Amino acid sequence: KKYVYSFGAGKSEGDGSMKELLGGKGANLAEMASLGLPVPPGFTITTECCVDYFRNGSELPAGVEKQVKTALAKVEKAMGMKFGDAKNPLLVSCRSGARSSMPGMMETVLNVGLSTKTIPGLIAKTGNERFVYDAYRRLIMMYSDVVMEKAEGIEPAEGKAIRRQLDGMMEELKEKRGYASDTDLTVDDLKLLCDQFKIQIRKTLKKEFPDDAMAQLWGGVGAVLKSWNGKKAVSYRRIEGIPDEWGTAVNVQSMVFGNMGDTSATGVAFTRDPATGDNKFYGEWLVNAQGEDVVAGTRTPNPLNNDTRNEQNKALKSMEELYPELYRQLFDIRCKLEAHYHDMLDIEFTIQEGKLFMLQCRVGKRTGTAALNMAMDMLGEKMIDEKTAVMRVSPAQLDELLHPILDPKAEKKFEVIAKGLPAGPGGAVGRIVFNSEEAVAAAKKGESVIMVREETNPEDVEGMRAATGILTARGGMTSHAALVCRGWGKCCIVGAGALEISEAAHTMKVGGKVYKAGDVISINGTRGYVYAGAVAMMDSSENPKLQHFMKLADKFRKLGVRANADNPADAETARRFGAEGIGLFRTEHMFYGKNSEKPLFALRKMILSTTVEERVKAVKELFTFVKKDIKNTLTAMEGLPVTFRLLDPPLHEFVPSAKEARQELARALGIRLADIAKRAEGLHETNPMMGHRGVRLGITYPEVSEMQMRAILEAAAELERDGVKCKPEIMIPVTCDVAEIKFQKGLLAKVAAEVAKKFKLEKLDYLVGTMIEIPRAALLADEMAAEADFFSFGTNDLTQMTFGFSRDDIGGFLGDYLDKKLLAADPFQTIDQKGVGKLIDIAVKGGRSVKPKLKIGICGEQGGEAKSVEFCHREGLNYVSCSPFRVPIARLAAAQAAI
Ligand code: ADP
Ligand code: MG
C-alpha cells in the first residue's frame, strides 16, 4: 500500500481533491506546491495509515518506515540538507490534518531534529545562536507536552501539566530579568531554560527528552496519530458528527523559520474579510516569531495592510508599510489562490530572512453577512457561477442575516447566566418585565423590554408584541411563545430551566443572583443564551445584495413557498419576504390578541350555547367578523392562493376563567353564572389534543362550518364582483376518514349554491382539500384523495400523533432524549424523515395514485427548516408553507435542494 505522498519544489504526488486520503492540510499543501507556490517540501502520511495503525494495536503498518525514509531523502535533496546531520541539519514539523478541519483538536510539533549533535551545525550555518536556542526551547516545550505527556495518555493533576510547568518557568525568568516579551530573552537565558526544562521533564515524566533526530521524528509522527483518539478530538467528533473511522494524516514538512530575526516573520490571513465579506486582504502577522505565537495571543499581532487595522493594532506597523515587496508577493499569492479555488481562503505563511513561504490554505469560515457579500461579489467578478453563489450561503447563515443580532465580539465578553432553547432568532437587549401590561406600558414609552415569564399563553400576546424579546423558563420549541415569536421573527428563548421566576414577587433568580423588574438583560435567541447587562447590538439586514441573492435562489427552486399568515399585516410581511401564497390561514387566530374582544365575545357565546337557536344567533354575529378578516387577507394577497383552515382548536380553550368575563357572558346569554360554569365544565376534556376539535367540531355543529364556508365564499364573490382576483382554498383539519370530507363537502355544496345564487354567479372558483395530520389519514390517502383537491401535511400534529409525544408537554422529557442520544433531533423542529417521513411518503404515493396531479403541501412548523424543505423537495411536494420570517430560508433551502 502507498502510505506516503511527497510534495514540494513545484510538484506533488497528491492534489487538492485527495482530502480523504491526505487530509485537508496535506491535500492543499500538495495543491499549492503544484501551483508553483513556495511551499517548504515535505510528505504526507495518509489517513489510511492512521486507520491501520489503530487496527494494528497502535503499531505502524508494514512498509511505512521504508516509505518515510525514501520520502525524507527526497526532501533532503530538495533542501540540500540532511536530517540529523551534524554540519547541515534539516529540521521538520510533524503536523496533524484530518479530512475536515478540527481546529485545535489535534497536535503539531515544530523544530523536530534539534539535538546536541545538530545544534552546533545549525549555529555555524545560520550564525544565529539565539535563534537556534529559541527553536530548541520551543521543541522541548511542544515535544514534552504532545509526545511525552499527551500521547502517553498521562493525565496530570490540575495545573500540573508539563506545558504549564515549563511556561511558568519561562515567565518566572522573564519576570526576574524584567523582560516584557519573549524576544527579550538572550542566548544565555535560553540555554539556561533548555537545561532547566530537561531536568523538569525528567522529574515530572520520569523520562529523558530524546537527544536524537530520528527518535524525535517517530515520536512526533506517533503522537500526531494518537492525537486522533485524544479526549478533545473524540468529543469534538461526537459533536460534529465526524466518523471515528476517518483518521488523521500526518504531514512532515521541512521547517522554515519566522524567528530568525527582524527580517523573519509569521502570520495568518484571510483572502477577504471573514466578518464582513469585504474584498479586503485581511490578516495578522508578527516579526521574529514562530507560527503558534500569532494564535496564542502572547503578543499583539500587527495588521497586514493599512486599511484593515483594528482597535487593538492600530498603532502597529503593517506589513504593507514595513515590507512592501513581501506584501506584494503575498498579495499576488492571495489572488492566485482565490482564482484557483474560487473561494475565500484562510492561509498561513512564514517569512524566513526576507523569503516568503506558504504553510497552509483552506476554505475560510465566515459569518452570514460575509457569506452573502462574498458570494455576490465573486459572482460579479465572474469567479463563480450563479448556482455556486446560491450554494455559498447556508440557510443558518441566511437566518442570521434576517434579524438584528448581538454583536458577537461584544457577546464574548459577557458570561452566560442561563441557557434555553433557541426559539426565535436574533438578539435582544432590554429591561426585564414580568407581565403583559408592563410590557405594553414600557413599549408605549419607547422602552425596550424583555418579557420574562414561566411560560406564555394566548392572553400574553399583547405584551409579547410590545416586548423586544421573550424569555421563558418552561416550554419546548413548539410552545406558544416559540410559535408566536418565530412567526413574528421575534427574538425568544424558551425552556431556560435554570431560571426561578416569581411573577408575583417580580424577581428572576439564577446562579445565586436575583434579577428584578427593570434590570437589563440581553438574550441571544439564535443560540439560546441569556446574559446580564446590555450587550451591543448589530443590524445586518439592510443589504441590497440580499434581494439580489434571493432572486437568484428563486431561479433554481422547483418547490413553491407559501406562508402561514392569519391577518392582512402578516400577509403583507409574507409577500415582502417572497411568499407565493398563504398555505395556512388559521381562522381561530382572530380570537387572540389585539382587536379580538368583539369576535371573541361572539365566539364565547356560540361555544356556551346549548340550543341550536342560541348557537345560530351567535354564529350569525360571528359571521360578520370572520368574513371581514378573510376578505382583508384575500385582498392583501392580490390573487395569490390562500388556504383557509376551518376552526381547529378544542373549544374550551376559549372559555374565560375570570369571574367578570363569565358574568358578562351570562348576562348576554340571559342565563345564570352557575349555568356558565356548568356548561364550561361540560366542555372539559381529559385529552383535548385528541378530543373534540378540527373536523369533529363541524360534524357536531355543522352550522359553525357552514358559517365559515359562507364567509370565505362570500368574501371571494364580493372581491370578484369588484374585479379583485382571488383564489380561496378551503381546508378541513384533523380528518381521519374520507367520510368526514364527504360530510363537509355536502355542507359546502349547499352553501356554495346559496352564495352563487345570491351573487348571481354560475359557478364559484374555489378548492376544497384536507389536512393530513392523523396517521390513519396518511395510510388511507388514496381514499382521501378521491374527495380532495389538495393535501396539506400538518406536520405538528402528524408528528405528535405518530410519536405519541404531546407537543405541549415535550419540554419535560425531550432534553433527556437528546442528551442520551435516543433522538437525534427534536422532531417538532425538523421532520422525522424515518417515521413521520414514511407516512408522508405513503400519503403522497397514495394520493397521487388516484390523482396524479394532486396538489400537496406542508404547513407545519418544519416547513421553514432547511432539512425538512429538502425532504419535501425530494418527495415531490408542490409547496412548503411556514412563518413569514422563515420564507426566505425556505426559498433558499428549496433552491439548494434543486441544485
Ligand atoms: P494547526 O492545524 O493547529 O494550525 P499546524 O500544523 O498548522 O497546526 O501548525 C501550527 C503552527 O505551526 C502554524 O502556525 C504553522 O504555520 C506552523 N508550522 C507548521 N509547520 C511549519 C513549518 N514546517 N515551518 C514553519 N512553521 C510551521
Ligand atoms: Mg494551521
Ligand code: MG
Ligand atoms: Mg393540526
